[in-house]
Amino acid sequence: MRISEKQCNLCGSFGVRKSYCKACQPTARRLNTNKQITKLRLKLIKFYGGICACCREAREAFLCLDHINGGGHAHRKLVKGGTHTIWRDALKPGKETIYRLLCYNCNMATRWGATCPHQIESDSRDSI
Numbered sequence: 487m488r489i490s491e492k493q494c495n496l497c498g499s500f501g502v503r504k505s506y507c508k509a510c511q512p513t514a515r516r517l518n519t520n521k522q523i524t525k526l527r528l529k530l531i532k533f534y535g536g537i538c539a540c541c542r543e544a545r546e547a548f549l550c551l552d553h554i555n556g557g558g559h560a561h562r563k564l565v566k567g568g569t570h571t572i573w574r575d576a577l578k579p580g581k582e583t584i585y586r587l588l589c590y591n592c593n594m595a596t597r598w599g600a601t602c603p604h605q606i607e608s609d610s611r612d613s614i
Contacts, residue, residue, distance in 0.1 A: 523570060530573050534587035540596075541604040543589035551576055552588040552596070 494502045496510040506514040530551060537544045539552075551573065553561060558572075565571050576585045588596070595602040 526570065526573055530576060531587065533577055534582075534585070537587065538589040538592055539586045540588055540592040540602050543592075545589075548589040548591075549587055550590055550593050552586050552593050554584060554586050556597075 491500065492502045492504075493500050494507040494510055495505045496514060497507060499507050499509075501507075528546070531546055531549055534551070536546075536549075538549060543549065552558075562568065562572060565575060575581065592602045592604060595604075
């Protein structure tokens, strides 16, 4: 197949050397990056059991990684990376003692050392 016969996978224009024309290459890179991030996030969720450690929420859209003893901001500064760097770190063996999977509500409720309302409800039911 000659170069002029190849077609861009995104816009359909002819005459491309690879899979995408020059105009579509930035979009193609972004789409590929988004796929990789989604794959990494799903791997992380599976690695940590796929449910919130507090309320047992299992819908992937609600789940996020939490530093068990807080300090996420300082940790991101230390590793000089953002969310994806932390996710890769969390997938390393032995990191289960540093991180846990929480739903977004539980994660926000436990910020700054507060107790999640689910834990308070659970404790009050246990004492009855």
